[in-house]
Amino acid sequence: MLDVMLLQIDRSASPAVYEQLANGLIKLIRNGVLKPGTKLPSIRQMAAALDIHPRTVVAAYEEMSAQDWIYSKPRSGMVVSENLPDLKPRTFRSTLPAVLQKPAAKEQDPHRKYKYVINDGFPDHRIAPVEQLLKLQRQAFYDDDAERYSMYTDVRGSVRLRNVLSGHLSNSRGIVMTPDMLLLTRGAQMAIYVAAAALIKPGDEVLVGDPGYRLATAVFEQLGARITYIPVDTEGIDVDLIEKACRRKFRLLYIVPHHHHPTTVTLSAARRMKLLSLIRKYKFYTIEDDYDYEFHYTHRPILPLASAEHEGHVLYIGSITKNLAASMRLGYLVAGDAFIHRAAAIKKLMDLRGDLLFEEALAAMFEDGTMHRHIRKSLKLYQERRDLFCALLERELGEYISFKVPDGGMAVWVQFTRKVKLSVIAEKAAAAGLKMSDGSSYDAAGKQLNGLRMGFAAMNEREMKKVVAILRKILESS
């Protein structure tokens, strides 16, 4: 007969008592404690033993027999089903450590303790047109169509947003394109992944910059590619070395020609021209990651490779996130319609549908000019912030760091002198309430770059001064 002590009933806990009882008994059957054919205690016995109402036991037994775990045998009462496989009794040792066997020990959010943060180069969400965006999302939701047909929605993303965005890209970047050359993704990262997955087979060679964007390289590695690192200097990636690599027919080149990540260098016009001629001659695919296009301060941004003749070999990737706020993620891939078709099929495997409401709202904000106004406004503000931040860096930290004022983008690439270790600074900064990178994510190759990107766009004057003061104090005492 069943030892009712094996059943734990907690009247104050959330699942109803009859469910707890049924769950407990099912567990015992599964564990092999209650074997097929075993007679369960009668309703009266069980109710008395557990000090619960007989109706609760009835409900539990009904539940279990509906699920085929037990059945009612004439003159025997409830019996464990015989057509279940005869399991050997299991040990009660779980693979989980004992501390985890209690429900849900809560995690703490590690960030709540920081007062300041240096990010990788994100916009200031405080100036983003969020009220309007949320209002438009709500409208899109109640406009039945977007929601009702979502199952049949185009996997490339909202038709409305692809229409306005392809117009915007044509006008701002000189890319001759149509909406069917556009795939919307959850962010530029997803665009990199799907473009690469559509191209790379295990063993393929992929060229990336050194230093370079670690999470792109990681994508290619995940897909089984062999990575070749091409040095990046003050004029951008070394195109002569790319030319040499052309002799052995590599599969893909990944470049960030505007404001290279992490160093913010822009590819020189001469190299850009030469690269285009190589692409046309050797017909290799190039992912042009242009995440930061809109933010160029000195003069108008240089047109992307994708705006020139490349015979379909440049896959252009951009991001709307950088125009709004880090949490509002939307990226895109521009390529020939056949390639987009293939990439969209892969995208669907990892993300059935994008955020339709967000996409519709964003489309409306492009249509009514809100996005253009916002981009102009942020461009002006971020240029002021760049100037202010670089002046502060020079004046307060000049002796400890080296950096170049970036032509564009939302971050400065700052390298600390060798004698001060960035990992130590980051640790001390954290203790002083400032969250910053320890530089390891920018230095995957372990080259002692001792540098990090310092995003200035999301800091106002007060915050910048505070951040720089914290760093100065740490450096002075190091």
Add this chain to the structure above:
Amino acid sequence: MLDVMLLQIDRSASPAVYEQLANGLIKLIRNGVLKPGTKLPSIRQMAAALDIHPRTVVAAYEEMSAQDWIYSKPRSGMVVSENLPDLKPRTFRSTLPAVLQKPAAKEQDPHRKYKYVINDGFPDHRIAPVEQLLKLQRQAFYDDDAERYSMYTDVRGSVRLRNVLSGHLSNSRGIVMTPDMLLLTRGAQMAIYVAAAALIKPGDEVLVGDPGYRLATAVFEQLGARITYIPVDTEGIDVDLIEKACRRKFRLLYIVPHHHHPTTVTLSAARRMKLLSLIRKYKFYTIEDDYDYEFHYTHRPILPLASAEHEGHVLYIGSITKNLAASMRLGYLVAGDAFIHRAAAIKKLMDLRGDLLFEEALAAMFEDGTMHRHIRKSLKLYQERRDLFCALLERELGEYISFKVPDGGMAVWVQFTRKVKLSVIAEKAAAAGLKMSDGSSYDAAGKQLNGLRMGFAAMNEREMKKVVAILRKILESS
């Protein structure tokens, strides 16, 4: 000398005239029309030829020289830079068809014409607590923390949501777990992709149901797996055949034990028990896709495999989308913390960060009980709708179809008699304003299933009657 007819200036168009001019000239340099060393027309000549203000030409030339395309040569005026590679003149034939060379021909949204839709089994967004969700999203946005630290956010997703969700899964499904066993994704599809990508190497064998969920199979194929189809009958997937496959050590089993997709069959208790014992004995990985758990009408849902002892080999996948609305996508993967760590690293490659604001808002709605109330409310409503819809199907279409009333979920699996082709019905339905699947996506193997899932949850009584009437009319006249 340059033929200015090659430059097209449109005063009414969006980029400023000086930008159009600079772009046009840069294109000509790139194309090889303007060769290195070529002298450009003087400011006065250019202004006169194009009928624009001389200052506009100055601005364009300044722009171009800032970008190193041209330079000012003493006594010669502006000259195309010589340090650009000597490109051979290109033909003007573009790889784009002529029609695409005009900016952005707009696409039409193909769905706006439909008045009714049969979906795959989605909730009714009209009853979802959207107002509250949007309000909470707005709050989360202005709560600086979520946004400011987004760069450093845990890739597994919002700590707050993982805390409440792991509690919810423990209570509702009996899964003993902690928040570090949980990875949040953009939807169940992404959870399938990352779990599979963490396990599968090209050539690995993966077992799936037949019929089965096409987009899961497509993920495994994309990752290079060999697929073995295991028949699904009225008791679910054939576990004896899985046992046979165990002899040859396959890599992964993918199952949908509750309301199998597409057929809505639930795995019988006996097979479930046997499958668990096989998992423990042969230690193969199983993805348990439990997208529909909450919606079980006859009795309490059977506990998932993941709630039993499986020594870390069951990877449990669920969806919050099914509790809210198709556009509000959130899925999750439950597994051992080491596996989650690996899966999270892969997830980051395709999606840097989830939608933090949405996750925070959802967490608040779990915390204050809104989600539980909403789930209870939808369960009741969808059960009524299932009964009504199945009664209508039986009465109005009984002679043309076969189906079984599903125990749970949000769709009925309906097969049409052989003599009426589903593709023809879907075409006629479209003409009558009803969007429905032609069944091909449920029949990837081409087995003439002639069936589709008919989602009933998102249709009210009026809509159901209308949809069934349209179908009846089509069938009567076929």
